[in-house]
Amino acid sequence: MTIQIEGYQGARSCTGGPTPGARNLMSWWLGAYGNRGARNLGIYNCRPVSGGSVLSVHAEGRAADLGTPVGNTWSWGVMDTLRLYSYELGLQCVIHNRSIWSSIAPDWRPYSGSSPHLDHGHVELLWWAANGGLTVDLLNQVMGGGTPPPPPPPPMPVLRLGSQGDAVRRLQETLNRWYPSLPPLVVDGDFGPRTDARVRYFQQRAGLVADGIVGPATWRALGF
Numbered sequence: 001m002t003i004q005i006e007g008y009q010g011a012r013s014c015t016g017g018p019t020p021g022a023r024n025l026m027s028w029w030l031g032a033y034g035n036r037g038a039r040n041l042g043i044y045n046c047r048p049v050s051g052g053s054v055l056s057v058h059a060e061g062r063a064a065d066l067g068t069p070v071g072n073t074w075s076w077g078v079m080d081t082l083r084l085y086s087y088e089l090g091l092q093c094v095i096h097n098r099s100i101w102s103s104i105a106p107d108w109r110p111y112s113g114s115s116p117h118l119d120h121g122h123v124e125l126l127w128w129a130a131n132g133g134l135t136v137d138l139l140n141q142v143m144g145g146g147t148p149p150p151p152p153p154p155p156m157p158v159l160r161l162g163s164q165g166d167a168v169r170r171l172q173e174t175l176n177r178w179y180p181s182l183p184p185l186v187v188d189g190d191f192g193p194r195t196d197a198r199v200r201y202f203q204q205r206a207g208l209v210a211d212g213i214v215g216p217a218t219w220r221a222l223g224f
């Protein structure tokens with residue numbers, strides 16, 4: 001959780017359309033909060049900042065207007081979370097409910113622009129995020145609560161002596177948690193003889209066939 005400080009990127013020209021990152025932000029928003037009235041109030045717009053002469057970041061398709069029902073109780077928390085994770089997400093400015101945060105300072109400040117932003121959050125992306133760095137996956141991962149539940153994890157693969165990879169790593173970590181008093185297995189993703197012996201040790205105590213093959217029954221017994 002880090003607030004983006006410095007590096008504000010103003011708009012230079014009208015670029016012709018929304019950026020991939022801003023589209024991703026909008027689709028995450030609609031997916032996560034559509035059932036609470038979230039709406040798409042637009043991304044690309046070749047215009048100056050309302051009431052000013054500076055070009056809006058909307059003109060580069062790097063700002064999304066995340067529509068919110070006026071007077072709701074939840075959008076402020078979401079906007080504040082976007083600010084708190086702005087470094088991870090590549091955001092440089094959020095305006096909502098008469099308040100503005102931008103990367104010139106960490107805190108919210110009163111916003112005195114002509115629109116009070118009661119019906120939407122205006123969210124600006126840094127170029128790396130706009131160019132596709134900000135993905136729906138990243139948003140789901142960083143923003144957590146309020147997002148749709150993730151799909152169920154895929155079933156764990158069957159492992160045995162000679163297996164390799166992340167699932168073996170998880171197996172080794174789990175066995176180490178089961179038996180803190182035994183010498184820990186090296187968590188190297190390599191199902192070698194020591195891991196094999198520890199699996200059989202576990203299986204025997206769990207009332208399973210001690211064959212060293214980690215299939216569905218062994219995974220279940222391990223807590224997966």
Ligand SMILES: [Zn+2]
Nearest residue numbers: 063064065122
């Ligand atoms: Zn806007």
